[in-house]
Amino acid sequence: MCAALTQSQILEALQGLDGWGIEDAKLLKVYKLRDFKAALAFINQVGAEAERLDHHPEIHNSWNRVSLRLCTHDAGGQITEKDLTLARAIQSISHP
Template sequence: MTMAELLSDAEVTEALTELPRWRRDGAMLVRTVDLPTFPDAITVVDRVAEVAEARNHHPDIDIRWRTLTFRCSTHSAGGITDLDVALAREIERLAGS
């Protein structure tokens, strides 16, 4: 298995044009999602967990009542890789607006 390559600053900036609700915070892509209810938030976490497990690439997830914060970073590479951008796209699809 090859190690994921870090994206350049320009590549991260370009990826974020397709993910307008996401932002860069240092070596992470970050998105906060507000859901109508706590059970709705947990449902999104469950769906993201399934995708993350299938990809063997997992986000950090902070759960605060109805608010979820997702942080994507490839810790083994020390920053943002294509794996994180792909996972952010899936989270965006699953979490919606």
């Protein structure tokens, strides 16, 4: 089980994660893609990374927008290093 990060650890890590923030005690990023087809392709890429890391985000899609929320359920829904690792992996995915 991963330990929850402190607020200062999270804020420091967010400096290296473009566009990510905190909402309702979860990491959050909203991507705006070209269209629905591009959004679905991006979601599939996120899913592949989530499976590779065995850590799965909350995903919401509305046409060309994809919202991702990350927290660690095993840590009581708090933010852990697993969330930061997944956020970094997602950030490395190129999208149109």
